[in-house]
Amino acid sequence: MNILISNDDGINSPGLLALANELKKIGNVTIVAPLTEQSAVGHAITMKYPLRVTEIYKDGEFFGYAVDGTPADCIKMGIRNILKETPDVVVSGINLGSNAAINIIYSGTVSAAREATIMDVPAIAVSVASHNAKHFEFAAKFSSQLSQLVVKNGLPNGTLLNVNVPDLPENEIAGVLITYQGKSKWDDVYEERIDPYGNKYYWLTGKLLETDKDLKQDHFALKNNYVSVTPIHFDLTDYKTFEALQNWNIENFKK
Amino acid sequence: MNILISNDDGINSPGLLALANELKKIGNVTIVAPLTEQSAVGHAITMKYPLRVTEIYKDGEFFGYAVDGTPADCIKMGIRNILKETPDVVVSGINLGSNAAINIIYSGTVSAAREATIMDVPAIAVSVASHNAKHFEFAAKFSSQLSQLVVKNGLPNGTLLNVNVPDLPENEIAGVLITYQGKSKWDDVYEERIDPYGNKYYWLTGKLLETDKDLKQDHFALKNNYVSVTPIHFDLTDYKTFEALQNWNIENFKK
Numbered sequence: 001m002n003i004l005i006s007n008d009d010g011i012n013s014p015g016l017l018a019l020a021n022e023l024k025k026i027g028n029v030t031i032v033a034p035l036t037e038q039s040a041v042g043h044a045i046t047m048k049y050p051l052r053v054t055e056i057y058k059d060g061e062f063f064g065y066a067v068d069g070t071p072a073d074c075i076k077m078g079i080r081n082i083l084k085e086t087p088d089v090v091v092s093g094i095n096l097g098s099n100a101a102i103n104i105i106y107s108g109t110v111s112a113a114r115e116a117t118i119m120d121v122p123a124i125a126v127s128v129a130s131h132n133a134k135h136f137e138f139a140a141k142f143s144s145q146l147s148q149l150v151v152k153n154g155l156p157n158g159t160l161l162n163v164n165v166p167d168l169p170e171n172e173i174a175g176v177l178i179t180y181q182g183k184s185k186w187d188d189v190y191e192e193r194i195d196p197y198g199n200k201y202y203w204l205t206g207k208l209l210e211t212d213k214d215l216k217q218d219h220f221a222l223k224n225n226y227v228s229v230t231p232i233h234f235d236l237t238d239y240k241t242f243e244a245l246q247n248w249n250i251e252n253f254k255k
Numbered sequence: 256m257n258i259l260i261s262n263d264d265g266i267n268s269p270g271l272l273a274l275a276n277e278l279k280k281i282g283n284v285t286i287v288a289p290l291t292e293q294s295a296v297g298h299a300i301t302m303k304y305p306l307r308v309t310e311i312y313k314d315g316e317f318f319g320y321a322v323d324g325t326p327a328d329c330i331k332m333g334i335r336n337i338l339k340e341t342p343d344v345v346v347s348g349i350n351l352g353s354n355a356a357i358n359i360i361y362s363g364t365v366s367a368a369r370e371a372t373i374m375d376v377p378a379i380a381v382s383v384a385s386h387n388a389k390h391f392e393f394a395a396k397f398s399s400q401l402s403q404l405v406v407k408n409g410l411p412n413g414t415l416l417n418v419n420v421p422d423l424p425e426n427e428i429a430g431v432l433i434t435y436q437g438k439s440k441w442d443d444v445y446e447e448r449i450d451p452y453g454n455k456y457y458w459l460t461g462k463l464l465e466t467d468k469d470l471k472q473d474h475f476a477l478k479n480n481y482v483s484v485t486p487i488h489f490d491l492t493d494y495k496t497f498e499a500l501q502n503w504n505i506e507n508f509k510k
Contacts, residue, residue, distance in 0.1 A: 042298035042327075043360050050448070050456035072297075073459075081445050081457065102373060105298050105489055106327075118357060118440055138509070145508055153503060159493045176509045178500045180492045185373055190336050193305070201305035202336065204328075229505055231496035234360055237435045238414045241486035245433045248408060250484055253400055254393070254431045 001027030001151060004087040004116070006074045007095060008038045008108025011056055011066045015094035015128065018136035020064075022144050023091065030087070031064025032078030034071060034108075039097075043111040044070045051077060071112035079119055089147050090116035093126030094140065096133045098164045100218035100228060101182035101208075113160045114234055122150045123160040129222050130167035138173055139165040142227060155231075162230045164222045174225040181230055182217035184210050256282030256406060259342040259371070261329045262350060263293045263363025266311055266321045270349035270383065273391035275319075277399050278346065285342070286319025287333035289326060289363075294352075298366040299325045306332060326367035334374055344402045345371035348381030349395065351388045353419045355473035355483060356437035356463075368415045369489055377405045378415040384477050385422035393428055394420040397482060410486075417485045419477045429480040436485055437472035439465050 003023050007016045011033040023029050035054060046069040054066045065082055067074045071092065079086060092112040099107040109125050116123035126143045128136060146161065155161070162181075166173055187209050190202040212220035218228040258278050262271045266288040278284050290309065301324040309321045320337055322329045326347065334341060347367035354362040364380050371378035381398045383391060401416065410416070417436075421428055442464050445457040467475035473483040 037303070040300050040302050042296070042300070042366065044296040044299045045361055045459065047295050047459050048292070050458050051445070052454070052456050076443050076459070077445060077457065080443050081447075102489075104491055105369070105373070106300055111297065114360070118360070119443075142508060146505070149503060149505070156493070156496055156499075159496045170509075173509055176506050178497060178505060180494075180497065181490055188331050188335050188374075190306070190332060192336075199307070201307050202332065203305050204300065204302050204331065227509065229500070231493040231500060232491035233493040233496070234357075234491070235436055236359055236487035236489070236491075238411070238486040238488040239435075241411055241414045241488070242433060242435065244411075245484070245486060248404060250401070250404070250433060251431050253397060254425075254428055254482065 002087045003027045003029050004078050004083060004090045005029055005031045006033050006071055006092050006112045008034065008071045009096055010034050010037045011064060015096055015136060018140045019091060019094045019143055022140035026144055026148060030083055032067060032074045032082055033064060034074055035066040035068045038070050038108045040106045041070050041108045042106050043072055043114065045072045046070060071108040072115040075112050075115040087121055088151050090121050090123040091143055091147055094136055095127035097127060097131045098129035098222055099125065099127045099162060100164050100222055101184040101212060104162060104181055110162055117158055117160045118234065122155045124150060124163060126163045128165050128167050133167045135167050135169055138170040158235060159231050159233045162232050164218055164228045166222060166225045168225060173227060176227040176229060177215060177221045179218040179221050179228040179230045180216055181232060182212040182219035184208050184212050184219045257342045258282045258284050259333050259338060259345045260284055260286045261288050261326055261347050261367045263326045264351055265289050265292045266319060270351055270391060273395045274346060274349045274398055277395035281399055281403060285338055287322060287329045287337055288319060289329055290321040290323045293325050293363045295361045296325050296363045297361055298327055298369065300327045301325060326363040327370040330367050330370040342376055343406050345376050345378040346398055346402055349391055350382035352382060352386045353384035353477055354380065354382045354417065355419050355477055356439040356467060357441065359417060359436055365417055372413060372415045373489065377410045379405060379418060381418045383420050383422050388422045390422050390424055393425040413490060414486050414488045417487050419473055419483045421477060421480045423480060428482060431482040431484060432470060432476045434471055434473040434476050434483040434485045436487060437467035437474035439463055439467050439474045
């Protein structure tokens with residue numbers, strides 16, 4: 001089994017290392033990850049600047065390829081230029097911090113997996129729910145089990161699995177649930193500060209408005225110590241509204 | 256009617272100017288746009304660096320606010336810090352180049368509108384289908400008509416309208432169609448070059464694989480000289496696969 005790994009925390013992330021070490025037990029692993037941290041870059045791709053690829057060594061051994069771009073760039077570059085054949089599965093992570101509810105939209109980790117899906121390669125995104133995550137064991141093991149299942153069963157065209165794991169030792173994890181994307185969103189606040197030259201600048205801060213109350217919602221499942229597995233896709237069409245718009249007479253604007 | 260305008264081509268784009276000039280006829284327009292071009296940044300937001308806001312003047316008159324961040328940053332900053340009250344509608348564009356089919360995923364223009372939708376403000380994204388677009392007249396007029404309709408009728412929570420307009424004089428536009436997101440995707444190729452110091456670098460190139468054949472698909476409608484209006488949302492859950500996953504016994508992995 002040929003496995004391509006990426007992430008958004010960068011090639012030196014402990015989450016990536018934990019994932020790679022576990023997946024090496026079940027297949028040939030190639031790492032193509034961003035040279036620098038790329039959190040919250042969403043599905044950005046690099047078109048206006050060229051990309052460079054650096055071979056990274058750890059303890060004298062070849063570790064992987066670092067691309068000076070975004071997570072989505074890494075997947076495109078990995079599949080098109082670095083690998084000799086299309087991988088059987090792409091696994092993105094293990095991210096430090098959850099990617100549930102609205103955060104799926106901003107996530108570089110999820111976008112790497114989504115780019116693989118766009119390129120017709122089955123993919124999984126995996127996150128542990130703490131920016132100081134300490135417990136990668138179950139997340140890594142579960143990624144391995146799920147990768148094998150994805151390769152065996154296949155996934156529908158255009159669909160990937162987004163996995164979130166509580167930052168807990170395995171015996172404290174309540175279970176695994178198949179979930180929807182939750183509805184919790186951020187209440188953004190820009191903190192105003194003054195730089196040493198007397199000019200204003202703004203930092204994005206805020207808190208998550210936790211509106212999810214159902215264990216079928218990823219964020220709420222995670223909060224209750226469950227692993228969440230959410231199938232997501234990139235067909236953004238709102239089919240229900242498509243029907244409703246028929247009554248707006250939009251099509252008559254130009255007649 | 257209070258209207259917030261943004262884009263991803265930057266505050267000096269002719270598309271933004273054409274849009275602002277038209278919308279000023281129907282409401283109070285505030286412009287909050289990226290200081291520099293932000294094409295293909297997707298739904299990136301800026302968290303690791305602070306943002307600055309610059310007041311931009313044109314011909315001695317105040318024109319708008321430039322933010323040194325992404326399109327999504329501009330919407331957050333515009334709604335949270337710059338405007339005194341929540342706008343009635345957000346219009347993002349007019350983008351130079353279509354944002355149809357897979358390009359919706361990469362688009363900063365669409366992401367600006369989507370960020371507004373996340374913040375519960377009705378939104379429209381508007382693009383003209385050429386990177387050297389010359390015909391903004393109909394796109395601007397249609398944006399104005401559609402903005403008024405969106406404010407009057409409302410949009411479902413979480414849904415925005417993504418509009419693409421052919422780069423043609425109004426009398427050559429075939430009509431307006433309500434559409435789905437098409438399936439056409441890019442066949443990516445990285446062009447390898449050598450820099451003046453002998454090092455390799457790679458440019459993303461490629462061509463769009465035009466698989467859409469139905470006038471109900473945005474990209475195909477556009478190719479046939481129609482304006483496309485696609486309702487899109489940010490609930491990425493694939494509900495069909497949610498059901499199928501019940502048979503994978505994933506929930507038994509941890510028991």
